[in-house]
Amino acid sequence: MTTGTDTAAADTGTAATTTDLAIRTTGLRKVFRKQRAVDGIDLAVPRGSVFGFLGPNGSGKTTTIRMLLGLSSATDGTIEVLGEPMPRALRSVLPRVGALVEGPAFYPYLSGRANLARFDAADPTSDPRTRKARVAGALDRVGLTHAADKKAHAYSLGMKQRLGLANALLTPRELLVLDEPTNGLDPQGTREVRNLIRSLADDGTTVFVSSHLLAEIEQVCTHAAVMRTGSIVAQGPLDELRAAGARTVTVRTPDVGQAGVVLTRLGLQPRRDGGSDVLVADLTADVAPETITAELVRADVRVRGLAVGGGTLEDLFVALTGEGFDVAG
Ligand SMILES: Nc1ncnc2c1ncn2[C@@H]1O[C@H](COP(=O)(O)OP(=O)(O)OP(=O)(O)O)[C@@H](O)[C@H]1O
Structure with a gap:
């Protein structure tokens, strides 16, 4: 592309x-x-x-x-x-x-x-x-x-x-x-x-x-x-x-500090989002979600939830044009 x-x-x-x-x-x-x-x-x-x-x-x-x-x-x-x-x-x-x-x-x-x-x-x-x-x-x-x-x-x-x-x-x-x-x-x-x-x-x-x-x-x-x-x-x-649409990973955990260290070590830039137990980071092409899960487990981070979002054509369109796309017609 x-x-x-x-x-x-x-x-x-x-x-x-x-x-x-x-x-x-x-x-x-x-x-x-x-x-x-x-x-x-x-x-x-x-x-x-x-x-x-x-x-x-x-x-x-x-x-x-x-x-x-x-x-x-x-x-x-x-x-x-x-x-x-x-x-x-x-x-x-x-x-x-x-x-x-x-x-x-x-x-x-x-x-x-x-x-x-x-x-x-x-x-x-x-x-x-x-x-x-x-x-x-x-x-x-x-x-x-x-x-x-x-x-x-x-x-x-x-x-x-x-x-x-x-x-x-x-x-x-x-x-x-x-x-x-x-x-x-x-x-x-x-x-x-x-x-x-x-x-x-x-x-x-x-x-x-x-x-x-x-x-x-x-x-x-x-x-x-x-x-x-x-x-x-x-x-x-x-x-x-x-x-190419920006994909994000959201991690919900009581161990946000430790999770942040793991994500940073993987080359991501985690940020706090929403509740105090939520970390969000933009995914890069070389870090697969399953790698994140494995590394969090290895570091004894207690994971309540992990979700991957974005990665749709609409995400890309919005990112590139700054406009919403008329999806409803
Ligand atoms: N004959 C014309 N004279 C002057 N301006 C024109 C002419 N045809 C198109 N334009 C202008 O050129 C731009 C692009 O128009 P165009 O119709 O190619 O867009 P489009 O992406 O096909 O949009 P739509 O989906 O609304 O048809 C618009 O700003 C339009 O006002």
């Missing part, structure tokens, strides 16, 4: 090359008038990953995604998508990429099914002979079969979102880019999108998914990047990101 200013290449290991990456940016920047919406980011999205692009509202996720897809030009920096330079290789790259960005504009007086057929017909790479079956398959995959023949203007926000997802699934793609795909969905719909993302990943599709809802992403992603005001503040495999 990298945080702060480390290079993105390190995130995927030193062996990572351009061909291992579905998306790679270097120094990507977008300035609106004087506002730096995206401030020189180095993204490295491994092929085959489900990559969570996380950050609070306004942190620059949509602006980044629009540049990745050639919908908006970069002020500075480079972009490679599926190994090809963007936007130069737009024509050859886009047919390999499915995208859901800011809910596509549907024809309001056409049904969901007819809308998808129109979008598919507008795609010069799609096969008209299989269109009907592919449209039906995509509607089924997003749970819209029952409403397929309803006019789009009568769709709820969640149904429109599903139709947008179906549009991205009309043909198999190497990469799917989904901007806040669960917007407008209820908890059941959100679960379905998560399952859909999992099944797409099982098929070998790389999924790049943005969200400000940590809980949704954490359950489905293999990798993530955390954005804060236009910059990436952490990036890497989810396990490593979680491990």
Whole structure:
């Protein structure tokens, strides 16, 4: 994992090359008038990953995604998508990429099914002979079969979102880019999108998914990047990101003095917390909780309780951005 200013290449290991990456940016920047919406980011999205692009509202996720897809030009920096330079290789790259960005504009007086057929017909790479079956398959995959023949203007926000997802699934793609795909969905719909993302990943599709809802992403992603005001503040495999969240050990004992000596000897910095019998210390990577337990016992410290806390993606996010994450939605 990298945080702060480390290079993105390190995130995927030193062996990572351009061909291992579905998306790679270097120094990507977008300035609106004087506002730096995206401030020189180095993204490295491994092929085959489900990559969570996380950050609070306004942190620059949509602006980044629009540049990745050639919908908006970069002020500075480079972009490679599926190994090809963007936007130069737009024509050859886009047919390999499915995208859901800011809910596509549907024809309001056409049904969901007819809308998808129109979008598919507008795609010069799609096969008209299989269109009907592919449209039906995509509607089924997003749970819209029952409403397929309803006019789009009568769709709820969640149904429109599903139709947008179906549009991205009309043909198999190497990469799917989904901007806040669960917007407008209820908890059941959100679960379905998560399952859909999992099944797409099982098929070998790389999924790049943005969200400000940590809980949704954490359950489905293999990798993530955390954005804060236009910059990436952490990036890497989810396990490593979680491990980087500050973990603490809390020891409850009548022998606080002796326990403090043991913890200090292990290289930790214990502090009194709460009641007079409670010691807390931030864990370091080289001290396992079981080592602490063993050393306390060896030193005849009477332990009433020992708990390890923290170590979640939310802990890391709060530590890096100083903001709470909207976990409830
Ligand atoms: N076309 C634009 N003109 C001027 N400023 C813009 C424009 N688009 C985005 N911004 C600004 O750039 C910043 C980043 O916005 P962006 O939409 O990329 O964030 P985001 O992380 O996707 O947030 P959200 O989850 O709310 O969509 C915001 O401060 C926004 O106001």
